[in-house]
Amino acid sequence: MLDSVPDSAVDPEAASPPRIAGAGVASLHGTLLxxxxxxxxxxxxxPGARVPERLLCERFGISRTPLREALKVLASEGLIDLLPNRGARVRQLGPDEMVxxxxxxxxLEALAGRLACEKITEAGFAEIERLHHEMYAAYLRRDLHGYFAGNQAIHDRIVEAADNEPLRTTYANFAGRLRRVRYAANLDKDRDRWGEAMREHEExxxxxxxxxxxxxxxxxxxxxxxxRRAAAVRETATAGA
Amino acid sequence: MLDSVPDSAVDPEAASPPRIAGAGVASLHGTLLxxxxxxxxxxxxxPGARVPERLLCERFGISRTPLREALKVLASEGLIDLLPNRGARVRQLGPDEMVxxxxxxxxLEALAGRLACEKITEAGFAEIERLHHEMYAAYLRRDLHGYFAGNQAIHDRIVEAADNEPLRTTYANFAGRLRRVRYAANLDKDRDRWGEAMREHEExxxxxxxxxxxxxxxxxxxxxxxxRRAAAVRETATAGA
DNA sequence: TCGCGCAAAAATGAATGCAAATTTTTGGTC
DNA sequence: GACCAAAAATTTGCATTCATTTTTGCGCGA
Known part of the structure; x- marks a missing residue:
């Protein structure tokens, strides 16, 4: 078989892999992906629509080969479904899947919080504290957009503070899958949940x-x-733009 | 028909009936992957060795296109590294990455345990209890192999009981990445750790x-x-078999 | 009018071809 | 004998091409 790989014993090139290929490779394929x-x-x-290969090829100015490679990766990330001989579909989240x-x-956030407690620096905490107060200010003035921006920034910082590359990648993947779930509108109407969330952030x-x-x-x-309980159980169904 | 396929390569009856895609892929590409x-x-x-495209193509009886698609997916799963213009390498885990x-x-296990507590049935618990006693018996008779088999079965059952498909997939991915880390030998020498692990399993x-x-x-x-602390910080460096 | 069947058209999946880059080999120089 | 440079050979990345499947369009008959 493949046992005839004598160079692995010497391995001159394995000694110098300074490349950090963990999350994103800087190659052309990585860019397209x-x-x-x-x-x-x-x-x-x-959601649920076909992913038109031909159109995307023209859109990105490439042939089908690299595009299809990227589609396979996106499928493994859970963003699209690949149906045999029937192309790719944008994955549509049912209520159960969303839950x-x-x-x-x-x-993942629980893990990030635990690790962050072990590794965060005083400066890192101060930054999160600052974001927290910013978010609180946005809450007081009923600035939903500002609140959400601060909220997301805080959670991202906690994941950053965990200082764990696979966790970062996995977290980003799931965040992307859930990005289309809209809940801002609900929070706007549910004043109680907003206050509760703010109290939780204090904790x-x-x-x-x-x-x-x-x-x-x-x-x-x-x-x-x-x-999740406050989130809308419905994805945004709009396509264009 | 295919004009010039290596005689020994293809095995058409390997094509399984079309499973519903849902989350996993069931096509030919899925099989190869x-x-x-x-x-x-x-x-x-x-680890660290080149992944020879040509050889693997012959090994699996396919052309480079589907193989390269699979390599891209494996890279996104963190099993291999893709170096631009320099091919794929089996990812080698350093101590930090392993940690x-x-x-x-x-x-992930913590999450699985929490969800399992919410969803597990009495029958499901009884099964885990049975496996636990089996594992304990193996521990008593110093049957390392049996102990590890039971241990892994228990953890797998907990993940199963969590009844969460994305969790299952992600768990399998990380388990695969860590599969090459060997720690059995260490446990064999570290009798204290073994007893401690057994007590933890009681908890x-x-x-x-x-x-x-x-x-x-x-x-x-x-x-x-x-x-992790008891694990060997060294991957298995052997290639063949 | 509606359903069925068949053929054309489009799309998918995989193989092959080709240019660019890399690795290896060869030859020359100090 | 060691080191460096240039050319050959291999490998990679992507485009193109080919076979198969699916979808669409259309005519026919009940």
Whole structure:
């Protein structure tokens, strides 16, 4: 078989792999992949709609081979479905799938919180604290957009503070899958949930300040559970733009 | 018909009936992907070694196009690295990467335990209890192989009981990435760790019996942490077989 | 009018071909 | 004998081409 690989014994090239290929490779294929992923995540295609190979080829100025490679990757990421001999479809989330994805997000955030408590620096915490106060200000003035921006920034910083590359990648993947779920509108009407979320964030900041890993982990999971409960169970169905 | 296919290559009856896609792929591409993934995970290629396209094409009796598609997917799964213009390499885990992967595994198991407490049936629990006693018996008679088999079966059942498809997939992915890390030998020498692991499993079963989700979650994460500590920080470097 | 069947057209999946880049080999120089 | 440069050979990346499947369009008959 393949046992005739004598160079592996010497392995001169394995000694110098300074490349950090973990998340994104900077090659042409990586570029196209990122572009196409954004194109899907941003909602340029309707959920359940066919992914038109030909059109996308013209759109990105490439042939079908690299495009199909990217589609296979996107399918493995759960963004699209590949039906044998029937092409690719934008994955459409049913209620059950959405619940499952939210739970995994909760587990990942819980993990991130725990690790962050172990690794975060004082400066890193100060930055999160600052974002928290910004978000609180947005909450007070009923600035939904500002609140959500701050909220997402805080959660991203916690994942960053966890300093774990596979976690970062996996988290980004699930966040992308759930990006199309809209819940802002609901929060707008559900004033109670908004206040509750704000209180939960107070707890989050407090636990993080005390570096209470397991406690923060639990708070974050429940936080995501509540977020899910408040979320609309319906994806955005609009395609264009 | 195909004009010039190597006689020994193709095995048409290997084509399985068209399963519903849902989440997993069931086509020819899916078959090849699973085969290639197993081929890599099983350790047929040395870590850091080149993945020879040509040879694998002959090995699986296909052309380069589907093989390269599969390689792209494997790269997105973190099993191999893709270096621009320089081919694919089997990903080699450094100590830091191994630690990071173990932590994510811990987070996933913690999540699985929490969800399992919510969803597991009495029959499901009874099955895990049975496996636990089997494992304990193996522990008593110092049957390392039997112990590990039972251990893995229990953890798999917990993930199954969580009844969350994305979690299952992600868990399988990380388990595959860590498959090459060998720690059995260490456990054999570290009698203390073995007893400690057994005690932790008692706690796991107890928490699961009481459906104490957050508690089980915490136990499982710490269990994985301890497992990591006992693990060899070195991958198996052998290629063949 | 509606359904059925058949043929044309489009799309998918995979193989082959070709240019660019890399690795290896060869030859020359100090 | 070691080191460096240039050319050959291999490999990679992508485009193009081919066979098969699916979908569409249309005519026919009940």
């Amino acid at each position: 990122a572009q196409l992923r954004d194109y899907v995540v941003e909602g340029n295609l309707a 499952a994805l939210f739970d995994v997000m909760g587990g 989050i900041l407090d636990a993080l300040r005390r570096r209470a890993g397991p406690e923060l982990s639990d708070i974050l999971f429940r936080h995501l559970r509540n977020k | 699973a085969q290639l993934r197993d081929y890599v995970v099983e350790g047929n290629l040395a 990071a992967l173990f932590d994510v595994m811990g987070g 796991i079963l107890d928490a699961l019996r009481r459906r104490a989700g957050p508690e089980l979650s915490d136990i499982l994460f710490r269990h994985l942490r301890n497992k």
